[in-house]
Amino acid sequence: MRITDNMRFNTTVNNLFYTQSQYNDLMEKMVSLKKVNRASDDPIAATKIIDIRQGIAANGQYRRNIADCDTWISMTESKLSSAYDLLVKARQIAVGQATGTANTTTRKIASQDVQSLIDEMTSLANSKSGNRYLFSGSRNDIEPFSTVPSAATIEQAQESKGNTFPVGQGNVVSSGNYTGTVNKTYAVKIIKGGALAAATYQFSSDGGRIWNGPDLNFGTIFTETEGSGTEKRVLQGSVANTAGGSAITAATVWDTIAGAGVQDGTTFTIAGKNHDGTAVSGSYTIADASTGTVNDLLSQIETTFGSTVTATIDATGKITVEDTTAGESQLEMILTGSLPMPAGGTVDLGSDGVKLTFGAPAGETFGENDIFYVNANAGGYYQGNNDRLSLTISRGMDMAYNITGAEAFTASGGSVDIFKTLNDLKKALEDNDGQGISGQLENLKSAQDQIILNQSLCGTKANHSELAKNSLDNLDEKLTSLLSQAQDADLVEYTTRLSMKQVALQASYSVAAEIGNTTILNFLTK
């Protein structure tokens, strides 16, 4: 091959550049101590690094959650342990005063002691962690335990601040006699706004978690799942699965759908977007549940979305909506079931006797999503509710970390009402009622057992969180080492490689310096 001068120069320069760029690459990795400085250095490692970092960040959150749970649990535990001590004292008093040697005077004095035990017990049952009551369930607006027992009550109805319905004009009134055994919060949500006669609503007996309770299974938000083509979208809903034992079809009469709880006047509001993204809305009201069929709802869906849409229902109650229009389809549907507002404006909230009466002055209307709620107390000393407080302590695992006041101190959640027992004991002492005093001994024993049971529950919870914490520690260690593997540069390896490159680079330089020295010109002398 004929070698020309430019070939020599080009080869030298190209190789020099190549070695230099590799040298630079190594330098960057050594200086940053990372082998992945940008995604293209190692795309797979880059993806891993981001995933791992997200995992570590999430673990940090779980760790903080566990620490908070631990604080709460240990406080609960110590309060329960104090409560146990108080019960021991109460029992000692009861044992001492139940004997024949006790007399009116000693029992009178003992009743004072019991009163101070009750005061202490109330104070510790009402204690807080941070700004939340330990034994109140989720309710935090009043102290969970009162000093005197109350009768079953339905509190005053309350309205949300953001309601369209005029606030503070006394337009909503609670009534009825509460027959429930636990404290509950009832809520009413307006689905279709407007004047009283036109409005529809849903209600909840657990403060708004589940609307309409077990009585009305409609009202689920339909979620969109993508079909295979561009024009097809399937929207899934949960209609009760059976129609009197047979599969639901379009011809099924509403009355025969078990558990759906629909009635005359039940309204379905349809809201969504059609294939080109335009928002559409419509509604269908069951005029007569004994003659109306599912098909009426499907027809209304088709009418709402336009002529290119077909709606069908399968045996599991899944409604499928298909759009035959070509092109980008953005079909979306939210189907909400709701009940008509009765004439007179009084709605029954379930079967426990709670009623709310709406009085809309002329011209005042309900707005969509207006919220009204009312607390109903079953009576007794406890004002809190039975809600669990929970936090996520590891991926996909929530831990309920509270013991409710009902569980720890009342008969409805536990086996004996501790405050009632203590107050009964005090009453018996005051009344010098020896029979009554010994009658409370058994209750006090059960009360002690009840507290011990809850203490052991605390222990279980603490164990649970300890286990979660240990596995988080393990996971963190693994993630950190994986991150290091994916990301960190091995200094030893890179130092070696760098010195190799240095040698290569030096060789390139000395070759470059020699390049002009070997030519015939050096030998042409005059």
Add this chain to the structure above:
Amino acid sequence: MSISSLLFTSRDALISNQMAIDVTGGNIANVNTPGYSRQRTDLKSVGNVNVTGASAQIGVAVSRIERIYDRFIESQIIDQQQNTGYSDALLQGLQNIEVMIDETQGGGISDQLSKFWSSWGDLAKNPGGIVERSALLSTAENLTGSLASYKRNLDAIKTDLNRNIEDTVIQINEKVIEIKDLNKRIIETAGENGDKNGLLDKRTQALKELGALINIRQFENANGTVNAYLSNGETLLQGTQEQALSVQTNADGGCDVYSSNLSDDSVNSSLTRGKLGALIELQGRIIPEYIHYIETFTQSLADRVNELHREGFDAYNNTGVDFFTIPDEENRAGTIQVNSLIVADVNRIAVSTSVIGNGENASNINAIENELLMNSGTSTLSSFLAATVGQIGQQVSMAKTNSDRQTVIANHLDNQRESVSGISIDEEMIRLIKYQMGYNAAGKLVSVVDEMLDTLMALVK
């Protein structure tokens, strides 16, 4: 055969060798001229003298000056230039995108997203806390800010590409005109000796430069001119007639390239190589893909958070309020923001699942972190981002490998061309010595003839 004719012979020898030295000098002078092909003087013997039974050649002349080059290698280089131009421009564009969306160093969207989820987690522990609510608002605003800046950066790259495409098309048109002019001069100098070799070298060089910009097919005509066509057969240059390219902005805010014949269709689809091919691909396919990713991400995030947020109750027990609002459905990532109701009053954040005021809804929203929302239920929002970063990394890494490979091929072809047409100083110096010797010898011949004439004259005396 006369003595004086020997003088003519030596004159021809002097002239011929001088010419050869001239050509060698030209080669030495152009040792570093790009595209220069070495030239060689072809000498031939002329004039003969007949002696009984045989004849001898006694003169020399320059038959022609030959340009040494390999047509096959040259056209391979023009072809290779299209690959090199494409892979270099593609790599540069992809690296621009990579820098904008790199998440491997932290501080990017995935970090903001982690903080956003974490804020919901903190709020779940203290549903009433104004500090936690405000912290959530600010992490949410940081997240929307990051999304908007990510989108802005991609938009900016797309807009920069418009300018780049326009500039490249201008360069292409200029190159085509340069080649057209060279074609014209090559026709004009046809049949003459002129400096046709220099024109041919210049034209080959211009064709290589054109190849680096756009994919062309080129043919040489019988009259020595070249034609250049786009890959779809559209004419770019036919002899001395050129068809300029033009650029028009399209509905997507990108650029379409049109040929100046009256066709309404853009020639974008046939621009697949050269710098312009890379720019069109970046603008038409790659950037829109990343914009699509971030738009999908934004939509899934907003839809799912809103869906849960609407179900929850705020501190005033209102429900049905969206957390994020997206004013422009065409530019979701660029316009997503926290609902103005919430910005005005953080108590509007729906933390609770009931009117009693718990933190469950915040917990539920926090749990979206692990929900498989993306890629038909196979990946979380965060791993979707990670996959996007992985993809750009993969593309850059592949483009880098390709660019390296194309450079190696180009270097190899350049070496081959240099081997054939390049100048070796050693060779030229040796030729110089050779021709100098010839010249010196011819000069010596003159003095010998002179002495012969003197001798002859002395005979006469």
